[in-house]
Amino acid sequence: NAGVTQNPKFQVLKTGQSMTLQCAQDMNHNSMYWYRQDPGMGLRLIYYSASEGTTDKGEVPNGYNVSRLNKREFSLRLESAAPSQTSVYFCASSEYHPGQALGTIYFGEGSWLTVV
Amino acid sequence: AQSVSQHNHHVILSEAASLELGCNYSYGGTVNLFWYVQYPGQHLQLLLKYFSGDPLVKGIKGFEAEFIKSKFSFNLRKPSVQWSDTAEYFCAVKGNNDMRFGAGTRLTVKP
Numbered sequence: 001n002a003g004v005t006q007n008p009k010f011q012v013l014k015t016g017q018s019m020t021l022q023c024a025q026d027m028n029h030n031s032m033y034w035y036r037q038d039p040g041m042g043l044r045l046i047y048y049s050a051s052e053g054t055t056d057k058g059e060v061p062n063g064y065n066v067s068r069l070n071k072r073e074f075s076l077r078l079e080s081a082a083p084s085q086t087s088v089y090f091c092a093s094s095e096y097h098p099g100q101a102l103g104t105i106y107f108g109e110g111s112w113l114t115v116v
Numbered sequence: 117a118q119s120v121s122q123h124n125h126h127v128i129l130s131e132a133a134s135l136e137l138g139c140n141y142s143y144g145g146t147v148n149l150f151w152y153v154q155y156p157g158q159h160l161q162l163l164l165k166y167f168s169g170d171p172l173v174k175g176i177k178g179f180e181a182e183f184i185k186s187k188f189s190f191n192l193r194k195p196s197v198q199w200s201d202t203a204e205y206f207c208a209v210k211g212n213n214d215m216r217f218g219a220g221t222r223l224t225v226k227p
Contacts, residue, residue: 033215042122042206042219043160059216090160094215105150105208105215109159 002026006091006108013081013115021076021111023091031094032074033058033105034066036087043090049074081115088112118143120209122218129197130226137192137221139207149190150208151181152217160206166190177201199227 006023013019025032034046035058045058047066055066063085065077074093078085094105123138141147151163164175171183181192190207202225207218 035217043208043217045216092215094210105210106162107152107160 004091004093004106004108006089006111008111009109010112011114013078013113015082015115017081018077018079019081019113020078021089021091021113022073023075023108024073025091025093025106026072027093027095027106028071029093029095029106030071032068033092033094034064034074034076035090035092036060036085037090037110038087046076046089078113081113083115086113086115118209118211118216120207120216120218122205122207122221124221125219126222126224128224128226131199132196133225135192135194135197135201135223137205137207137223139190139192139218141188141190141207141209141216143188143209143211145211148210149181149183150210150215151175151179151190151192152206152208153203154206154220155203163192163205197223197225199225201225 004025030051033048035043037043044060046064049055049068052071067075089111091108092105119142121140149166152160153163154160163179164173166173166183174180179194183190204220204222206220209216
């Protein structure tokens with residue numbers, strides 16, 4: 001039981017390049033999330049997927065796209081990277097039941113992305 | 117809109133001092149409340165959580181938090197901190213679909 005795994009752990013991109021951050025969870029959770037963590041800003045939600053087949057914007061979705069490939073996998077794509085997207089990205093998952101606010105959220109170990 | 121405020125950005129304490137980190141939230145519906153900790157160079161770990169029942173919840177490593185509904189607060193406490201508690205602490209609120217985090221409080225414990 002690996003929990004939430006994300007790849008790559010470290011990546012350096014040039015401005016304008018594209019890349020995809022991969023995330024997978026083996027806990028059979030319905031909900032998955034992508035956050036970015038910046039100094040003094042804490043964690044900010046980029047996109048989330050309440051269940052397989054659905055995705056929704058969070059606080060800071062601009063410049064990102066996501067795909068909920070199946071129940072296990074939730075990828076984050078930067079189409080044209082910008083220096084402002086230099087950050088640490090965390091994938092997370094939790095159980096979700098419609099109409100109920102339940103579920104501890106479990107985090108991956110983070111992906112350090114630098115855009116130069 | 118759902119939001120979470122942590123009042124202290126950086127707290128510096130000596131070992132054995134008592135700790136209280138403030139967390140207030142705004143959300144109109146039923147919420148679950150969490151405190152997460154991030155030790156230097158590591159990923160986020162759950163300290164404790166509140167779903168329902170006793171508003172005083174106990175977590176790992178001697179931490180506890182009290183949910184005061186009338187004040188929309190969920191403050192984190194520890195009676196006596198250790199050097200190993202040096203870390204960043206995040207309060208989080210989970211509503212129906214998503215989860216919001218506070219900006220974090222950096223705790224430095226001096227030996």
